[in-house]
Amino acid sequence: MGNPVPGATVALDASGAGNTLTQQAATTDASGKVTGTLSSTKAETKTVSAILNGTLAVAQTPTVVVLPGAATALGFTVQPSNTMIRDRITPPVRVTAFDAFGNMADSFGDTVTIAIGRDPTLLGAHLSGTTTVPAVSGVATFDDLSIDQLGSGYTLVASGPAVSGATSAPFNVTLLP
Structure with a gap:
């Protein structure tokens, strides 16, 4: 035991x-x-x-931690929900940064800006609340957004420096719940 064995066949494998x-x-x-x-x-x-x-498993099994790459894209991880006019959109909208392989880029800490993408009104709806926030561990949370016009099929767009932006799923702003 502990002696080197030259010429032995070894097959390596990794989980995940x-x-x-x-x-x-x-x-x-x-x-x-x-x-x-x-x-x-x-x-x-x-x-x-x-x-x-081909038969004997080696007892030592080291672990390796693969970290995400740099952020390349944003995505809505909590979509805006249907809401009433001028009420806060709940739950808070969340935008997450992802690397080129779709892993959450938790080192991303730049600011993310959100705006109305599709505005179904003819009046020019206004998005109120904090529309630019810093990402924390790759996630930007918008907890005080509201829209001042009724409409069906609104979308929000998110943008940030050096990453591709994202468009939310459509949602509606109504007079009653």
């Missing part, structure tokens, strides 16, 4: 999704080692395992 695991060689080198490279599009904790000579 979106993995690419490459090995330089399928057999151990003269010092009994084999190396591999793990890359992944899914930000999560991975467990790496090895099978020796």
Whole structure:
């Protein structure tokens, strides 16, 4: 036990999704080692395992934490709901930053601005409340938004620096609940 085994066949594997695991060689080198490279599009904790000579699992299973990439896009993670004229939209609208692979980019802390996208009125509806907020851990929360005109099919648009924006699902502003 503990002696290097050159020429042993080793297959590496990693838990989770979106993995690419490459090995330089399928057999151990003269010092009994084999190396591999793990890359992944899914930000999560991975467990790496090895099978020796097709049957014997190696006891050590290291974990690797894959972090999300830089933010590239915004998305509505809590959509605006139907609301009454001049009432706050509840629950609060949330816009989340995502990396190029769809992982939440929790390091994003830039400001996010929200505005009316589609305005179904002929009068030019006004969005009230705090329309620019900083993202905290990748999430911008808009908790005091309201619209001053009745209409069906409003949308909101979110934008931020160096990321592609997003458009919400349609919602209605009514006189009564």
